Every structure is written in C-alpha cells, then in structure tokens.
Amino acid sequence: MEENTISTKPFYFPKENKSIVSIIGIGGGAGRIVNEMQDYEFLKRYLYVFGMNRKEMEELSLPHKYLIGTDGLGSGKNKRFAESECKKTLQGLDKIISEIVSCFVVCLGGGTGEGCIKTFLQKSVEMGTKIKLLVVTLPHSSEDIEKRRNALDLLHSLEELVDGIFVVDYDTLPCNTISGLFKEGNRRVIEFVKNLIGSIVNRGILCFDIYDVGTFLKYNSDTRYVEYFSLSGDINYLRQESSNLSKYLPSKYSSDDDISNMILLITFNNNDTDDGTVGIFLDETVHGIMQNLNKESNLKWGMYNDSNIEKNIFRLDIFTKCN
Ligand SMILES: Nc1nc2c(ncn2[C@@H]2O[C@H](COP(=O)(O)OP(=O)(O)OP(=O)(O)O)[C@@H](O)[C@H]2O)c(=O)[nH]1
Ligand SMILES: [Mg+2]
CATH class of the missing domain: 3.30.1330.20 (Tubulin/FtsZ, C-terminal domain)
Incomplete structure (x- = not known):
C-alpha cells in the first residue's frame, strides 16, 4: 500500500519507527498546521496527521496521514463518536508515538481533535514516553462561548497526562478576521514546535539534549x-x-x-x-x-x-x- 494514499482500513503503520521525535496533529486545523511544518526540512521525518474527514485529509501533502474511523465522513462535531472510533483503531499507535519525545497538536473546539486527544495521550503515558508535549489552540470567543469553555475544561483535564503545554489563545491574538487568526495561530504553533524540537534534534555550537528539555519541563516549577x-x-x-x-x-x-x-x-x-x-x-x-x-x-x-x-x-x- 502506498503511504501517501489514505487507507480505508483503520491505520497503516510503517514496520519500524525508532524515531526519537513524533509530531502528531489530530483533526482538521491541526492537520493543516502540521502539514505546513514540512517547510522545515529537518522536521519532515517526524510529522504525522490523524483525521476523520477524508476530503480535508486529501488536501494535505504530507506522507504520513491516517484516517480515524472507516468512512472518512467526519465526526459530525460529535466528540463521543470520535473517541469511540479512535479507541477502536488504537492498535499500531505505538509505532507512531515516540517513546522519547511526542508532541501532540490539537486545535481545540472541534469533534475530532477534542474527542481523540485523550486517547492518544493515555497511550503515550502507557508507553512511558519521556517527554509528552501538548500544543493547542483555543477557539476565539466569537466562534462560540460554550465551545471555548468546553475547550478550557478539556485542557484542564489533560494537564496531568503531559509534561508541557503550549497554548495559543485566539482571544489574545491581534487579528480582526478568522483567516487572520488562523494564519497567526499556525505561525505561532509552528515557531514553538520548530524551535523547541530543533533545539533537541539539530546540532548546535553549544547543544541541547532531551534531558535539558526534560529538566526544564519537569522540575523547579509547579x-x-x-x-x-x-x-x-x-x-x-x-x-x-x-x-x-x-x-x-x-x-x-x-x-x-x-x-x-x-x-x-x-x-x-x-x-x-x-x-x-x-x-x-x-x-x-x-x-x-x-x-x-x-x-x-x-x-x-x-x-x-x-x-x-x-x-x-x-x-x-x-x-x-x-x-
Ligand atoms: N490555526 C488554525 N486554527 C484552525 C484551523 N481550522 C480550524 N481552526 C480552529 O480549530 C478549531 C477546531 O476546528 P477543527 O480543527 O476543524 O476541528 P476538528 O478537530 O477537525 O473536529 P471536527 O471538524 O469537528 O471533526 C476551530 O474552532 C478553530 O478555532 C486552521 O486551519 N488553522
Ligand atoms: Mg474539522
């Protein structure tokens, strides 16, 4: 099977994935963000996207993209449905989630990302991943106040599953249009991931390693x-x-x-x-x-x-x- 065609079977996984880093986008917005990370050559090999909407995923050019569920018709904004589809198709996720550094990207506010993120994080905890990072965007108040409140509640419940969280809050961005917000949101998420992951995987004059980042995340601060x-x-x-x-x-x-x-x-x-x-x-x-x-x-x-x-x-x- 070609990796760059979306499978109608639940998942297709490469046999061996010994990568020290995986960057995993879940849902439509996160998928577009992770797809854009391909602009940085050194990140390309770490990128994965999961989604429920086949049409949306066909627009992504990155090779490692996987459909959650079998029909590719979306979540219908239904988190419970997304979660149960995600749980059904969990097998094989351990080939993608890195045991060293796993970075999950989700645009909160939608059914797919919000429904599936906990399952991914729990799997990563189970696997003993050394550094678990969560990068989220928070929906703008003008999208729907209730949606934003639910996103904040979910984020709070995810705290204990990760070592570090980076939030891009759309209510604080200096943008007047939704397309402007998304563009700036994409930029901020990409800069954060590129620079933090780059500090680990790129060779420097005075380098960083995974334990430096681990210490930063885990100690000396509540x-x-x-x-x-x-x-x-x-x-x-x-x-x-x-x-x-x-x-x-x-x-x-x-x-x-x-x-x-x-x-x-x-x-x-x-x-x-x-x-x-x-x-x-x-x-x-x-x-x-x-x-x-x-x-x-x-x-x-x-x-x-x-x-x-x-x-x-x-x-x-x-x-x-x-x-
Ligand atoms: N930065 C950025 N944010 C986006 C983009 N698309 C959507 N969003 C934000 O992400 C939230 C969730 O949208 P999606 O990512 O489409 O949701 P999903 O996880 O795919 O879930 P469903 O579409 O409901 O199945 C929205 O409320 C927006 O705030 C995008 O392309 N870029
Ligand atoms: Mg979507």
Missing part, C-alpha cells in the same frame, strides 16, 4: 504551561529588551522574578559574525538575563548557527515557565 517568544536584533536592541523580559509574558506575570525556568536559544550566523561581537553579546545580554532572574530559577542555554541570519544579528528564542 506549572506545566510554557510561554514562548522570540527576539531578534543587534546587540544594542537585545541588551535593552532583555532587561525586562516580563513585558513579553502574559500580564499575570509582573516581573522577570516570576520566571522559574528558562530555555534560551541563541542563534546567529557563526560564519559571518565576529568573535568579539559574540563575546560582548554573551557578556552583556546573556549575563544580563541571568542577573535579572530569580536566584532559584533554572536557566539553560544553547547556541546555534544559522547562515541565513545577517551579520551581527542575534535571535533569541525564549521558553519560560512561571510560578
């Missing part, structure tokens, strides 16, 4: 929610911005002191940027960030090369947890 933002510019700009990082965090955090855990990824053009500039940048910006953080906070940093970045420009990808 929350599972991760905040993420990115800053990019020259030394002067970054020195100034990094002196008050809390302005990039949700308003419930009042100062850099609230940050309990941080992963700082520094990316620049190592072939072009002068060593002296890198040294000053590290001394001033990175050291400055460390000094502003609470003494008990746990900071891990890594350095990566990107030859597409302009000379003497640095990008900081910042993941934080706040208590």
